[in-house]
Amino acid sequence: MVPTLLWITLVVFLAVHAAPGDPASVAEDALAGVPSDVDVEARSARFRAEHLLDAPLWRQYLHFVGPFDLSPDGPTWLGGSGARRWHGLLAFEFGDEWGRPGVAIAPEIARRLRVTVPLSAAALFLAYLVAIPLGAWSALRDGRKRAGVVAGALLFVHALPSFWLALLAILVFGPTGLDLFPVFGLASSATEGAGAWTRALDVLSHAVLPVVVLAAGSLAWLARHVRGSVLQELRSDYVRTALSTGASELEVVRRHALPNALLPVITFLGTVLPALVGGSVVVESVFGIEGIGKYAYEGLLRRDLNVILATTTLSAVLTLVGLFASDLAYALLDPRIRWGSRRDR
Amino acid sequence: MTVDARRNPRVERFLARRGGRIGIWTLAILGTLAAWAPFLANDRPYVLVAADRGSLERARDELAPLAESLARIAHAAEDAGNAASPGARESIADEARGIEARLGVLETATGAAALAELRRALSASRAGSARSADELVTAARTVRDAFADGRLVPPTVRTFPLFASLDALDVFCALLPLAGLAAWSLRRRLGLGRALLVACGSAVALAAIVGIFAEKAPFAAPGALKAAVARGVLQVDQAWFPPIPFGYAETNLAEAWRPPTWLPAGRLDAEGRSPSTRDVSAPSAGRPAARYGEPAIESSWRHVLGTDALGRDVAARTLWGGRISLTIGVLAALLLSAIGALLGAAAGFLGGVADTLVSRTIEVVLCFPAFFLVLCAIAWTDPDVVPVPFAIVLVIAAVGWTSTARLVRAESLRVAASDHVLAARALGLHPARVLVRHVLPNAIGPALVAFGFAAGGAIGVESSLAFLGLGAQVPLPSWGGLVGEARGADQAWAWIAPGMLVFLAVLAWVLVAEAAREALDPRAAVEPSP
Numbered sequence: 001m002v003p004t005l006l007w008i009t010l011v012v013f014l015a016v017h018a019a020p021g022d023p024a025s026v027a028e029d030a031l032a033g034v035p036s037d038v039d040v041e042a043r044s045a046r047f048r049a050e051h052l053l054d055a056p057l058w059r060q061y062l063h064f065v066g067p068f069d070l071s072p073d074g075p076t077w078l079g080g081s082g083a084r085r086w087h088g089l090l091a092f093e094f095g096d097e098w099g100r101p102g103v104a105i106a107p108e109i110a111r112r113l114r115v116t117v118p119l120s121a122a123a124l125f126l127a128y129l130v131a132i133p134l135g136a137w138s139a140l141r142d143g144r145k146r147a148g149v150v151a152g153a154l155l156f157v158h159a160l161p162s163f164w165l166a167l168l169a170i171l172v173f174g175p176t177g178l179d180l181f182p183v184f185g186l187a188s189s190a191t192e193g194a195g196a197w198t199r200a201l202d203v204l205s206h207a208v209l210p211v212v213v214l215a216a217g218s219l220a221w222l223a224r225h226v227r228g229s230v231l232q233e234l235r236s237d238y239v240r241t242a243l244s245t246g247a248s249e250l251e252v253v254r255r256h257a258l259p260n261a262l263l264p265v266i267t268f269l270g271t272v273l274p275a276l277v278g279g280s281v282v283v284e285s286v287f288g289i290e291g292i293g294k295y296a297y298e299g300l301l302r303r304d305l306n307v308i309l310a311t312t313t314l315s316a317v318l319t320l321v322g323l324f325a326s327d328l329a330y331a332l333l334d335p336r337i338r339w340g341s342r343r344d345r
Numbered sequence: 346m347t348v349d350a351r352r353n354p355r356v357e358r359f360l361a362r363r364g365g366r367i368g369i370w371t372l373a374i375l376g377t378l379a380a381w382a383p384f385l386a387n388d389r390p391y392v393l394v395a396a397d398r399g400s401l402e403r404a405r406d407e408l409a410p411l412a413e414s415l416a417r418i419a420h421a422a423e424d425a426g427n428a429a430s431p432g433a434r435e436s437i438a439d440e441a442r443g444i445e446a447r448l449g450v451l452e453t454a455t456g457a458a459a460l461a462e463l464r465r466a467l468s469a470s471r472a473g474s475a476r477s478a479d480e481l482v483t484a485a486r487t488v489r490d491a492f493a494d495g496r497l498v499p500p501t502v503r504t505f506p507l508f509a510s511l512d513a514l515d516v517f518c519a520l521l522p523l524a525g526l527a528a529w530s531l532r533r534r535l536g537l538g539r540a541l542l543v544a545c546g547s548a549v550a551l552a553a554i555v556g557i558f559a560e561k562a563p564f565a566a567p568g569a570l571k572a573a574v575a576r577g578v579l580q581v582d583q584a585w586f587p588p589i590p591f592g593y594a595e596t597n598l599a600e601a602w603r604p605p606t607w608l609p610a611g612r613l614d615a616e617g618r619s620p621s622t623r624d625v626s627a628p629s630a631g632r633p634a635a636r637y638g639e640p641a642i643e644s645s646w647r648h649v650l651g652t653d654a655l656g657r658d659v660a661a662r663t664l665w666g667g668r669i670s671l672t673i674g675v676l677a678a679l680l681l682s683a684i685g686a687l688l689g690a691a692a693g694f695l696g697g698v699a700d701t702l703v704s705r706t707i708e709v710v711l712c713f714p715a716f717f718l719v720l721c722a723i724a725w726t727d728p729d730v731v732p733v734p735f736a737i738v739l740v741i742a743a744v745g746w747t748s749t750a751r752l753v754r755a756e757s758l759r760v761a762a763s764d765h766v767l768a769a770r771a772l773g774l775h776p777a778r779v780l781v782r783h784v785l786p787n788a789i790g791p792a793l794v795a796f797g798f799a800a801g802g803a804i805g806v807e808s809s810l811a812f813l814g815l816g817a818q819v820p821l822p823s824w825g826g827l828v829g830e831a832r833g834a835d836q837a838w839a840w841i842a843p844g845m846l847v848f849l850a851v852l853a854w855v856l857v858a859e860a861a862r863e864a865l866d867p868r869a870a871v872e873p874s875p
Binding site for chain 1: 801809814
């Protein structure tokens with residue numbers, strides 16, 4: 001996991017730094033409107049020094065990974081002024097946004113993670129909640145008409161573009177349609193001073209549509225794989241043996257086939273999670289949710305190198321942590337897998 | 346993989362599946378509509394029988410000043426007494442050439458009797474005498490008056506503006522459906538692969554010929570031809586417009602956000618007002634007017650799918666939009682399949698360091714929320730270095746090759762252990778040759794299946810990018826971009842149709858991939874992540 005993590009930081013860093021154009025000009029554009037007695041040249045030089053833009057690439061990379069600040073403001077033992085000690089990924093400290101000087105990235109990201117992580121977790125939970133019974137059911141009824149209809153419906157859901165689905169959901173359930181759910185943000189200003197219950201209900205009703213749209217993308221894929229997994233188990237020898245002892249089909253499926261079939265389903269997390277995090281960009285910007293996806297998107301539009309570095313790396317790291325957790329769960333649930341018996345991720 | 350020339354069992358098995366047939370048909374229809382969009386929705390007519398006053402007027406306006414300047418030069422030369430000096434003769438020749446060029450244009454007009462006079466005066470004045478130059482000025486004025494009186498009338502010419510506006514790429518696109526049809530009917534005789542190659546090759550050749558010989562068409566700007574008619578520059582006898590007489594970039598601000606015909610609000614009266622409206626949310630730029638070749642304002646055939654914020658026809662834009670979306674989908678899938686198959690086969694066949702390298706890279710790439718990476722790369726590419734559509738293709742391929750590589754790697758591990766590969770190696774063939782000739786063809790099956798899923802996925806990614814405003818920055822619209830431009834519950838009609846087409850295209854590719862999987866081997870491949 002650690003080498004993969006290092007690779008990820010390196011890839012993101014290099015990808016962002018391979019970008020053409022002078023990144024400092026972005027910050028200068030943003031500063032242009034701010035009246036200042038310092039002339040532009042000096043300000044630009046200061047900016048370049050502060051963000052190590054003229055330093056060699058390895059130094060910039062170390063600055064980015066951290067945990068020590070390598071800029072002129074860094075700790076005294078590194079030759080800095082001692083104003084700041086920590087910086088970089090390991091210290092969860094990314095400095096200021098380039099486009100908006102004075103706005104620190106780290107707290108902004110922390111604030112937005114508190115929105116995105118619960119949303120993604122809820123979507124993931126919903127996707128699994130629907131996909132497992134649906135997939136298992138359609139495997140058991142394989143070859144019959146109704147299972148075929150469900151499989152077709154899953155294909156349809158799989159092919160739905162999420163931005164279109166989100167717009168359709170707003171159209172149908174939003175104020176212009178059935179007016180069931182609010183469609184913008186995660187809380188309405190009307191409930192500002194209300195009680196905890198009212199506020200919780202308000203947030204829940206705001207979250208319904210984004211969570212469903214987020215879940216829909218992964219749901220179909222998951223269900224189809226659950227179906228495949230269950231089908232494979234049903235064809236295996238031990239199921240046939242169990243059936244031949246005279247046990248009822250339902251009993252065999254419940255006791256033997258299903259538990260085994262659902263084991264690999266945990267590892268599907270590895271493919272669902274990145275898709276979910278990536279999908280949050282579209283869903284959050286359609287529903288106007290101040291999450292990490294929208295933040296990354298806005299940073300991109302502003303060409304804010306610092307924000308892009310931070311958000312992309314963090315989402316990759318989050319994904320990796322999710323994968324690691326699923327590996328752990330797999331190892332706990334499957335007695336055949338023990339530490340050291342398989343390759344390190 | 347040898348292809349049985351008469352009957353490919355895999356193709357037959359693929360076609361036996363209903364999903365595969367539906368998918369192929371859907372893709373064929375969508376692709377044909379997109380490829381033939383210039384013939385279905387265009388602001389230029391197929392055939393135009395018209396008199397172009399514009400060029401004649403320009404020639405006429407320039408004639409008299411040219412003649413006068415020639416006369417001035419001749420007078421000056423005579424006053425100085427050196428009519429035969431080389432400098433004077435040269436400038437006289439220059440002006441005479443200018444007059445002759447204008448005369449050439451004017452002579453296409455009917456009733457050109459006055460021109461003969463002019464031509465005679467011109468040849469006399471070439472000698473450089475001031476008297477004949479004065480005659481020339483008089484003659485030029487006569488021609489100008491003749492034109493103004495209507496004695497000189499521009500000729501009526503039959504032109505083909507729509508076809509003249511096509512470039513080589515358009516021609517290639519237009520030929521593609523025909524090439525597909527030809528390949529399909531020749532598949533029994535040549536085998537599907539070779540038939541496709543022949544058909545596409547001829548399409549490329551034809552398009553190249555057109556590209557070499559095509560000239561720049563007049564009235565190239567969107568709506569320029571209709572505007573010329575409105576100004577009276579073009580006097581049209583007869584014009585045959587496409588079924589949707591609107592270009593994809595032809596704006597009409599007075600008609601912004603016109604609802605589609607099937608909504609009650611979309612039925613307008615001759616004044617352009619809706620009898621049943623809530624006011625449409627557009628900045629109204631005056632009373633809408635139908636331009637030449639368009640159905641009347643109140644016609645229900647005018648904008649069947651409505652118009653967008655700039656009054657552009659949604660149906661036309663949706664038709665044209667498929668070009669970007671479908672092309673990027675196929676190109677990205679081709680590229681990522683090639684990368685994935687090659688790397689996967691190399692990893693599985695060579696093993697050792699190559700395998701470790703590829704497998705580790707796959708693991709790292711899989712960890713990325715791919716869409717983030719694509720967003721990054723697109724936002725940072727310099728459109729001057731890499732055109733954005735290519736950048737999108739490259740990035741989708743760079744992020745998406747992993748699932749193909751994994752499948753092909755597993756398959757080539759199996760193939761590498763088989764006897765014919767052993768035999769090839771025992772014969773002393775170079776490993777690269779063994780890889781390309783013996784391992785890859787036998788391990789490519791899963792890659793073919795993954796291709797379908799990849800093409801669907803690439804269309805999805807491209808549409809999402811375009812929806813976010815980061816799509817291919819070309820004048821052509823793309824389906825995702827159309828949805829993104831029009832989003833909003835008030836104008837749902839403007840984004841429902843393009844979004845539906847994205848959905849259909851992705852669905853068709855998934856159906857094709859499913860059928861291909863079942864046809865090749867029921868357990869050959871799993872689809873990549875959503």
